[in-house]
Amino acid sequence: MGRSSTRLFALAGAIVLLLVVGTTGFVLIEGYPPFDAFYMTLITLTTVGYFEVKPLSQAGRIFNSVLILVGVTTLFLAIGAVAQAMVQFALQEYFEKRRAKKMIDKLSNHYIICGFGRVGRSAAEQFRSAGVPFVVVDHQPQRVEDALRSQMLAVVADATKDETLLDAGVRRARGLVAALRTDADNLFVILSAKTLNPTLNVAARAGDEGSELKLQRAGADVVFAPYVATGHHLAQALLRPHVTHFLEFTTRSVGLDVGIEQVRVAEDAEFVSRSLKDVQLRRDLGVIVLAIRRADGTMTFNPPAEATINGGDYLIVMGEQTNLQKLEKVAAGARA
16 A cells, blocks of 8 residues: 555545534534534535534633644645645656556567456466567456556557557567457457557457358468367367367466467578488487477478478477477578
């Protein structure tokens, strides 16, 4: 709790205490009924200028004079504290927005998450685990507050507007997650984002199965229907529990520090134009090559030992995180 909040609570407690003391005093000194005593205390503290409920005795007037001096001073302090807190809040909000904008302006090759519901929240956790920069955009202040409390960069804005995407650095971004509440909103986001940055990779959430094709036509590179995917995983968990456990093990690092990663092979990497048999990635780096995605888009699953690695290929590999990082450095070539 900040100093301003503590001060406001203290002043509020003082006002309540004055109301209690004043009411009790008028009951004991003047014999007022409790409600009349409270009413007299209230109009005294607020200085509204109404007449006395009943004529006061000398003792009552002395008590009322003290109540006026103490009460009015306390109320003025309370009004000043409230005004100060409002100004501080406005300034703090202004500087927080300015700070967030400066941080976003420095981002490059980052990701934008449009919508911080259950899907957007899960995507943000994955990005944070991967250690990649990202920014959350949502029009609900409470969701943005949740993201900020989780030490994420987030802004309150309408993601369907071009100016919002521009402020989020869409032209410098690497990818975008469209996870808004409706498919129509996601469609607007995809169209705007692809117009502003045609090379942007976009993954979209589809609430309706019939919307998947429309989102793809709008420019989404990948479309997921959460309800369909959840049903599929639930069925697979019962039909093929060991396969499901293996996928959880490799994609969520359940148990050991093992994962599946895609590694791009640079044109000047040391093992370009060499076969998997010659490179011996499993022996030397402790990683398993599951597939090779060629530069022309073709995918080779479970590649044979004679498969040649070319510059621009993506190796889909599995292994411990430290070994995967070693492979990334080797595959980066001279850039490392």
